[in-house]
Amino acid sequence: MDNVIGGSRASGARVNDILANDIPANDIPASDTQGDWPVLKPVRTGIRGRCPRCGQGHLFHGFLTLRDGCEVCGLSYAFADPADGPAFFVQCFGCVPVVIFALVLQVQADPPFWVHLVTSLPLALVTCVLPLRPLKGWLTCSQYFFKAGEGRLASD
Numbered sequence: 001m002d003n004v005i006g007g008s009r010a011s012g013a014r015v016n017d018i019l020a021n022d023i024p025a026n027d028i029p030a031s032d033t034q035g036d037w038p039v040l041k042p043v044r045t046g047i048r049g050r051c052p053r054c055g056q057g058h059l060f061h062g063f064l065t066l067r068d069g070c071e072v073c074g075l076s077y078a079f080a081d082p083a084d085g086p087a088f089f090v091q092c093f094g095c096v097p098v099v100i101f102a103l104v105l106q107v108q109a110d111p112p113f114w115v116h117l118v119t120s121l122p123l124a125l126v127t128c129v130l131p132l133r134p135l136k137g138w139l140t141c142s143q144y145f146f147k148a149g150e151g152r153l154a155s156d
């Protein structure tokens with residue numbers, strides 16, 4: 001695994017090895033070049049929607065759209081690609097329990113349709129929409145913190 005870049009937290013010596021092999025600087029994970037910035041936990045910065053490097057700048061432009069970069073420290077968010085990770089967690093821990101709740105409510109109580117409109121539907125919206133932003137922020141900040149990215153060979 002010595003010739004694989006990305007997917008694990010690189011040491012300073014490994015960064016020097018990367019630089020010595022003439023790999024363009026923009027291919028190095030952003031946090032390898034963070035200098036004297038403090039190490040911030042991805043949970044704390046991500047849930048608040050803050051920059052993973054400085055913890056001050058904003059991560060989002062709108063509800064779920066990532067900014068191009070941090071307005072405070074200038075970190076480019078080009079590394080960020082949480083893909084469908086937030087949706088996966090929302091489906092597992094939000095949608096499935098609500099659907100099970102709705103099914104159990106229907107089977108056990110056989111309520112009129114409007115009961116689902118005032119219970120299951122709002123519950124589904126709250127558990128599926130509200131966690132998306134903090135989850136996306138957490139996953140994005142975790143990508144920066146753990147230098148997650150597509151694995152590739154150093155010879156590429």
Ligand SMILES: [Zn+2]
Nearest residue numbers: 051054070073
């Ligand atoms: Zn920043």
